Amino acid sequence: MNDHTRGTAGRRLATLLRFAAAVLTLAAVPVLAPVSAGAAQVPASSADGSHIDHTVSVDARRATVYVYSAAMNRVIALDVIRAADTSVPRPTLYLLDGAEDGIGWGGKETSWETQTDLIPFTADKNVNVVTVLDGRYSYYTDWQADDPVLGRNKWTTFLTRELPPIIDAAYGASGRNAIAGVSMSATSALALAEAAPGLYGAVGSFSGCAQTSTDPGRRYVQAVVASGGGNPWNMWGPDGSPGWAANDPSTDANLTRLRGVDLYLSAGTGGPDVAGVTPPAGGMLESVVANCTRRLQASTTRLGIPATFQYVPGGQHSWPYWQQSLHAAWPGFARALGI
Template identity: 55%
Template sequence: DVVDFFADKNVNVVTPVGGAYSYYTDWQKPDPVLGVNEWTTFLTEELPPIVDAALGTNGENAIAGLSMSGTSVLSLAEAAPSLYRAVGAFSGCAQTSTKPGRDYVTFVVSFRGGDVENMWGPPDDPAWVTNDPVVNAEKLRGIDLYISNATGLPGIHENLNGPDINGDVGTLANQVIIGGIIEAGTNQCTHALADRLNALGIPATYDFRPTGTHSWGYWQDDLHNSWPMIAGSLAL
């Protein structure tokens, strides 16, 4: 409900078109399937002045993302920490340079047919560590953070009347099984991020839900729940 939700908010909402399965990062090489990807450059250097000029903004920014982009928003904030006052990361897997993290990233990119080595190179390439938000969490200091994840156990939106279920039993089963497995995996990554931030003494607002799957109903809840913090960061 992003259009309706922001309709009465004094804020410009800019959503990139494209970039699925790209991690919104600068790839080392063009990919035969996913093409040329220089998202970090585009989103942190090229797009902001265009938006500011076109919309007459005050130059204050926040960024939020879910699932794959829940990882990307943290990486983008670390790449350009002075650009964003707040970050919302929902159900992302921020620990990307460990073996489980690399496996998860590889799964996501290859799901659309991309070759992850065109993105960050082979497993021993330094780019994996450079783009790991957990390793580089110190760069998040001074940014307001809202970080959420569920456990993967069925919750309030796992029913035939849930968002995007539309009474379809197959869709519900997929959300419970596949969405549950993915959310359980991202839960481990997100706790690793929380541990790292706590060790560094970097504050964050956390929402670790006891139930919930990797699905849109919960991310809509995340958007609503994170907005007061983000709005405060933008002095709205």
């Protein structure tokens, strides 16, 4: 993507976000790192042909794992952190990045591992952690059509059917899972749990706008996809098509599938923080997110679905607040995962 292309995508994003009153940072399409000589190999595959292509060890507990997805016909990069104690099968926490995160310019990675204290935070925790380093601008969903820019996206299939059995087999996992996402993927975490009831015992949704079939959430989704150069109509069909409502995590029909799941949802208030400092543009975006989250809270209350909602004073659309949310969500995750 050259400077002209990035500028065009940024102008398209700015136009669409006037409808959603939101602003996102534009970045590059991820590129997979090369294979390291002598990298450790972890054999695992699924019935459809998805399999671990290769792994690159980082240290005794960490590795970058490259998994071939049969549904997408490409290799997906993952960061994997092993549980502190692997003497018995351990659960798995899946973490999804936002639209602007992943492996971008110059091979620089922007993810949970590089932007938060995830590595030291999980050092004493008996859970395998899998961070997906691909899928920017995709909403981690199954698209109806291949996209000229974003390619083939079958993320629901990958994250609910292809990847979990591979991780369980390769890392001796227990089969108990949790999932969390930020910004774009905060919506995805809810939708994935709804798509595969029983797969994820806990869900963390940090700074997301779950309403994908009504405004402003619908325009927000379209803006995110367009900011990556993708065509939103390739995802769930043209604007207003049935696919938009079918994939909306906030509808009553979909929300009821989350009954029994430990739910932790957070958003910033978008106003001054506890020190009285007014946040910059990220606060404006977060105020939109907070309104979406309050509407979702009203729906879960009406349906009698237990969930924890947290509104962070002055919280911005940024990694420090998402790190704080992960810490706050962890006790519920641990209970759901049985650790």
